[in-house]
Amino acid sequence: MSDAFASHACVQPTKQFLRRRAVAGWVARGILFLAAFASVAITFAIVYLLVRESLTFFEHVSIVEFLTGTQWTPLFFDAQYGILPLVSGTLVIAGIALLVAVPGGTIVALYLSEFAPHRLREVIKPFLEILEGVPTVVYGYFALLFVTPVLQTFIPNLWGFNMLAPGLVVGIMILPYVASVSEDAMRAVPKDLREGAYAMGATRLQVAVRVILPAAFSGVAAAFILGMSRAVGETMVVAIAAGLQPNLTLNPLEPAATITAYIVQVSLGDLPHGSIGYQTIFAAGLTLFLITLIFNLVGFHLRRRLREVYE
Amino acid sequence: MSAAAMPDRRQLGTIISRNKLFEGLFALVGLLIVWIAVLILLALFINLAIDGAPRLSWAFLFSFPSRFPEEAGILSAWMGTVMVMVVTALVAVPLGIAAGLYLEEYAPKNWLTDIIEINVTNLAGVPSIIYGLLALGLFVYEFDMGQTVRVAGLVLALLILPVVIVSTREAIRSIPYGIREAAYALGADQWQVVSQHILPYSRSGILTGMIVGLSRAIGETAPVITIGALTFIAFLPPSPIQGEPPFINFDWLASPFTVLPIQIFNWVSRPQQEFHLNAAAAGLVLLTMTLLMNALAVWLRYRFRKQIRW
Numbered sequence: 001m002s003d004a005f006a007s008h009a010c011v012q013p014t015k016q017f018l019r020r021r022a023v024a025g026w027v028a029r030g031i032l033f034l035a036a037f038a039s040v041a042i043t044f045a046i047v048y049l050l051v052r053e054s055l056t057f058f059e060h061v062s063i064v065e066f067l068t069g070t071q072w073t074p075l076f077f078d079a080q081y082g083i084l085p086l087v088s089g090t091l092v093i094a095g096i097a098l099l100v101a102v103p104g105g106t107i108v109a110l111y112l113s114e115f116a117p118h119r120l121r122e123v124i125k126p127f128l129e130i131l132e133g134v135p136t137v138v139y140g141y142f143a144l145l146f147v148t149p150v151l152q153t154f155i156p157n158l159w160g161f162n163m164l165a166p167g168l169v170v171g172i173m174i175l176p177y178v179a180s181v182s183e184d185a186m187r188a189v190p191k192d193l194r195e196g197a198y199a200m201g202a203t204r205l206q207v208a209v210r211v212i213l214p215a216a217f218s219g220v221a222a223a224f225i226l227g228m229s230r231a232v233g234e235t236m237v238v239a240i241a242a243g244l245q246p247n248l249t250l251n252p253l254e255p256a257a258t259i260t261a262y263i264v265q266v267s268l269g270d271l272p273h274g275s276i277g278y279q280t281i282f283a284a285g286l287t288l289f290l291i292t293l294i295f296n297l298v299g300f301h302l303r304r305r306l307r308e309v310y311e
Numbered sequence: 312m313s314a315a316a317m318p319d320r321r322q323l324g325t326i327i328s329r330n331k332l333f334e335g336l337f338a339l340v341g342l343l344i345v346w347i348a349v350l351i352l353l354a355l356f357i358n359l360a361i362d363g364a365p366r367l368s369w370a371f372l373f374s375f376p377s378r379f380p381e382e383a384g385i386l387s388a389w390m391g392t393v394m395v396m397v398v399t400a401l402v403a404v405p406l407g408i409a410a411g412l413y414l415e416e417y418a419p420k421n422w423l424t425d426i427i428e429i430n431v432t433n434l435a436g437v438p439s440i441i442y443g444l445l446a447l448g449l450f451v452y453e454f455d456m457g458q459t460v461r462v463a464g465l466v467l468a469l470l471i472l473p474v475v476i477v478s479t480r481e482a483i484r485s486i487p488y489g490i491r492e493a494a495y496a497l498g499a500d501q502w503q504v505v506s507q508h509i510l511p512y513s514r515s516g517i518l519t520g521m522i523v524g525l526s527r528a529i530g531e532t533a534p535v536i537t538i539g540a541l542t543f544i545a546f547l548p549p550s551p552i553q554g555e556p557p558f559i560n561f562d563w564l565a566s567p568f569t570v571l572p573i574q575i576f577n578w579v580s581r582p583q584q585e586f587h588l589n590a591a592a593a594g595l596v597l598l599t600m601t602l603l604m605n606a607l608a609v610w611l612r613y614r615f616r617k618q619i620r621w
Contacts, residue, residue, distance in 0.1 A: 022500070025501060028505070029502070032409045033413055034409075039473075040430050042472075046445050049445055049449055050444065130602060133523075133530075133602070135529070135532070137530065137532045138530070138575070145358075145579075145587060146358045203334045230436070236532045260440050264537070267537045285444045288440070289438075
């Protein structure tokens with residue numbers, strides 16, 4: 001045993017072994033790089049495809065008409081291609097969702113990061129993850145068949161399909177996300193700041209609101225913006241509970257369609273590949289992609305800035 | 312500061328007790344919001360259970376959809392979900408782990424790495440329906456792969472790729488640097504360190520990330536609708552195992568399919584109330600699947616955190 005060990009320990013690696021090892025290393029590195037680069041390729045594929053199909057669409061419809069028209073009826077005989085009704089539906093629903101998720105998420109984040117005892121936090125955080133994990137189609141069922149009837153007992157003139165119920169439900173859905181991104185930012189604030197404030201006699205609430213919140217502000221703002229991006233891109237809740245008629249209104253009691261709901265509606269029918277109806281979903285998709293891209297980049301930048309300040 | 316501005320003891324006492332009151336109120340509000348969230352989740356679950364539980368039976372689980380609500384079942388839906396998930400896992404997991412390993416262990420600090428980093432973050436925020444459009448234009452028409460199980464599996468794999476990448480990176484980052492240095496000191500090269508140490512030590516974290524990613528994919532509806540999955544499938548894709556050689560059959564990959572979320576969406580969109588009850592029952596099945604996967608992930612994370620002592 002010890003002989004074998006000694007003889008092995010003295011063996012120098014052969015040149016052949018070293019060469020093979022180097023080759024394996026390079027091949028592995030190449031494969032891993034390709035995998036990482038695949039994410040860039042996906043983005044390129046998305047942009048290429050959306051732009052290509054949209055360009056064919058814009059050969060038929062002027063950009064001015066697309067951006068300023070107030071009627072969206074691409075599937076009717078008298079087709080109109082103004083995206084404003086879809087944008088208004090999207091913004092009203094995302095706005096309602098933010099009214100729920102921003103105050104709720106910020107308070108939950110402050111509570112978790114500054115108030116909650118350690119063990120309670122260990123219970124609440126997985127629970128919030130579960131809330132985030134509920135399938136959106138189930139949330140859609142909930143919005144249509146539970147939240148809307150309940151709201152109708154308070155608001156008699158609420159339509160069966162409306163923007164209020166899906167807006168509220170989307171708000172509940174993104175609340176855990178807003179809370180967890182904000183809490184990450186708050187926990188990145190150095191302990192010294194807290195301790196300095198406590199030493200001056202501040203209460204926990206004063207520390208939370210006057211020290212932590214301003215210090216973590218760019219991270220909290222990032223949470224709002226990324227939450228907005230999620231609300232804008234949410235599909236199933238809206239497709240199920242808001243009705244599918246494009247409707248240029250800001251009244252949340254009425255039914256409306258969003259950009260995402262329109263894409264779902266078209267996909268359910270069978271439009272021939274290459275028809276103008278087929279191309280509208282790519283033009284709508286490009287609009288949606290650009291809106292969320294801007295939000296995501298701003299949010300990413302704000303988060304990175306917070307990290308640079310404190311790390 | 313002048314003496315007049317200094318509060319006397321009684322004033323100080325009022326200020327302190329008022330501040331304590333505010334603090335208590337805020338803690339109460341925080342707890343209240345968490346409780347409201349708990350109640351909403353409970354309401355959702357109970358509402359679904361009341362509507363759907365009476366419909367749940369073996370017949371419901373093992374019947375095909377039907378025009379008659381009381382005869383309809385979810386056999387083709389959950390079989391489709393299982394097959395799509397297999398494809399998703401087979402694509403997303405190796406790709407995600409490889410990308411995570413590269414970014415954490417190999418990537419040099421340069422503009423290309425920056426681009427990849429920003430990209431992964433951005434991909435995580437792209438709405439799922441956009442992935443559906445990508446799959447429709449690229450896989451279904453450009454590559455002519457049809458509206459099949461493999462396309463659905465692929466698009467959901469792309470969708471959860473950022474989740475797998477991020478959790479792989481987190482798992483790798485928690486390995487102390489000393490482990491790498493010890494391996495290098497014994498003469499290992501970088502690939503040996505990565506394949507024989509980094510990868511095995513981070514597998515628990517990667518496993519958790521994989522489950523979280525799949526639990527997200529299983530409930531995704533929008534991208535699968537966009538590629539044009541059929542809502543009425545009254546047959547099963549060909550079995551992957553067959554009696555005669557070579558015993559394995561890949562025809563199921565190219566089969567039309569439906570999945571649970573689509574079946575739910577289809578039923579909930581119908582005006583008849585009987586179909587809504589079917590939707591609730593199928594929703595209960597789907598919700599149970601996702602909650603079990605989430606619970607498994609939480610439990611695994613908790614266990615591994617307790618276990619590992621570097």
